[in-house]
Amino acid sequence: MTMTILGYATHAPADDLGPFRFERRDQRSNDVVIDILYCGVCHSDIHNARNDWGGAVYPMVPGHEIIGRVASVGVNVTRFKVGDKVGVGCMVDSCQHCAACQKNLEQYCAEGSTFTYNAIDRHDHMPTYGGYSERIVVSDKFVLKVPDGLDLAGAAPLLCAGITTWSPLRHWKVGKGSKVAVVGLGGLGHMGLKLANALGAEVTLFTRSPGKEQDARRLGAHHVVLSTDAAQMHAINGRFDLIIDTVPYIHDINPYIPTLSIDGTLVLVGYLGGLEPMLNSAPMILGRKSVAGSLIGGIAETQEMLDFCGQHGITSDIELIKMQDINVAYQRMLKSDVKYRFVIDMASLSAK
Numbered sequence: 001m002t003m004t005i006l007g008y009a010t011h012a013p014a015d016d017l018g019p020f021r022f023e024r025r026d027q028r029s030n031d032v033v034i035d036i037l038y039c040g041v042c043h044s045d046i047h048n049a050r051n052d053w054g055g056a057v058y059p060m061v062p063g064h065e066i067i068g069r070v071a072s073v074g075v076n077v078t079r080f081k082v083g084d085k086v087g088v089g090c091m092v093d094s095c096q097h098c099a100a101c102q103k104n105l106e107q108y109c110a111e112g113s114t115f116t117y118n119a120i121d122r123h124d125h126m127p128t129y130g131g132y133s134e135r136i137v138v139s140d141k142f143v144l145k146v147p148d149g150l151d152l153a154g155a156a157p158l159l160c161a162g163i164t165t166w167s168p169l170r171h172w173k174v175g176k177g178s179k180v181a182v183v184g185l186g187g188l189g190h191m192g193l194k195l196a197n198a199l200g201a202e203v204t205l206f207t208r209s210p211g212k213e214q215d216a217r218r219l220g221a222h223h224v225v226l227s228t229d230a231a232q233m234h235a236i237n238g239r240f241d242l243i244i245d246t247v248p249y250i251h252d253i254n255p256y257i258p259t260l261s262i263d264g265t266l267v268l269v270g271y272l273g274g275l276e277p278m279l280n281s282a283p284m285i286l287g288r289k290s291v292a293g294s295l296i297g298g299i300a301e302t303q304e305m306l307d308f309c310g311q312h313g314i315t316s317d318i319e320l321i322k323m324q325d326i327n328v329a330y331q332r333m334l335k336s337d338v339k340y341r342f343v344i345d346m347a348s349l350s351a352k
């Protein structure tokens with residue numbers, strides 16, 4: 001029996017989101033059914049809802065920063081029981097047998113991982129719908145355990161903003177003595193500052209917004225550089241081992257390359273597409289510098305990040321909103337007016 005679920009959906013790129021009833025798939029033997037308590041609002045939700053990346057399928061229920069409680073488990077599920085606090089991020093399934101999946105890199109699954117929304121379930125071919133809804137059904141391998149002691153609403157953004165910044169920090173082996181910079185202080189950026197700081201790095205924020213300096217320092221930055229100020233940019237030539245660029249739109253990355261050290265890497269996580277103006281290879285060649293990209297993180301790595309956050313008491317700085325406020329939240333996010341993540345209180349969905 002499929003179940004009828006209430007959520008919030010958009011029906012076209014220019015539409016607002018509104019209430020929508022839809023069918024979730026049957027619970028399979030390895031599935032966990034989760035009552036959703038909180039869902040973070042990621043800038044990717046806006047990109048997808050507006051079809052910025054192409055391939056949008058409507059109606060679309062966004063949301064991939066999900067925290068909830070287990071409502072029931074399939075007969076083959078052993079790792080979870082009813083009542084457990086759990087999380088779900090950007091993926092709900094993958095092929096499980098390709099080289100990437102074998103290496104716990106499900107996000108790079110050769111057959112394409114199944115995204116939490118705007119995708120098709122690989123077994124019963126029903127559309128996937130995301131976390132702006134009351135319940136979700138997820139294969140147990142893609143369900144995360146939420147450590148005790150973490151505020152549940154503040155933990156929701158860890159499932160995407162957290163892991164997307166954690167994964168490059170780990171891949172490029174950031175630790176004590178590393179010099180790390182984050183470009184853009186939004187949802188991903190503020191998690192990048194917190195996580196890099198907790199890993200022991202010296203942390204710098206690049207921002208266009210002079211008003212964010214005090215917050216950046218509170219969130220873990222040791223230095224703040226106004227990226228629009230050429231003198232400030234010049235003063236930090238050759239400094240960083242790793243720069244994590246979270247800017248969601250096309251922007252000039254050339255000014256950041258000279259700030260990398262020899263062998264330094266700028267990893268793009270925010271913008272998906274062709275770069276303009278053209279990337280100048282000279283500063284890269286003259287310092288063996290790299291420009292790279294990174295997509296969320298694997299499931300084991302996501303659990304590692306959640307456990308680290310549990311040990312260090314790290315959650316996101318959030319503004320809790322009602323489901324009904326989602327369209328205003330999107331508008332505010334587009335103006336960078338959020339400190340630093342909206343999280344939907346899902347109890348509001350059914351409230352009169």
Ligand code: NAP
Pocket residue numbers: 041042043044045047160161164183184185186187188189206207208209212246247248249250251268269270271294295296297333334336340
């Ligand atoms: P967000 O909360 O809106 O933050 C983005 C920040 O970037 C802003 O706060 C702003 O910081 C800066 N910014 C915005 N527009 C800019 C522009 N035109 N030029 C320069 N800087 C600008 O967004 P988010 O949720 O952190 O997501 C960031 C991006 O990452 C989105 O594109 C999202 O789709 C993507 N994403 C990627 C992955 C992945 O796996 N790779 C995962 C999740 C999200 P300042 O005011 O400090 O400059």
Ligand code: ZN
Pocket residue numbers: 042043044045064090160161
């Ligand atoms: Zn996201």
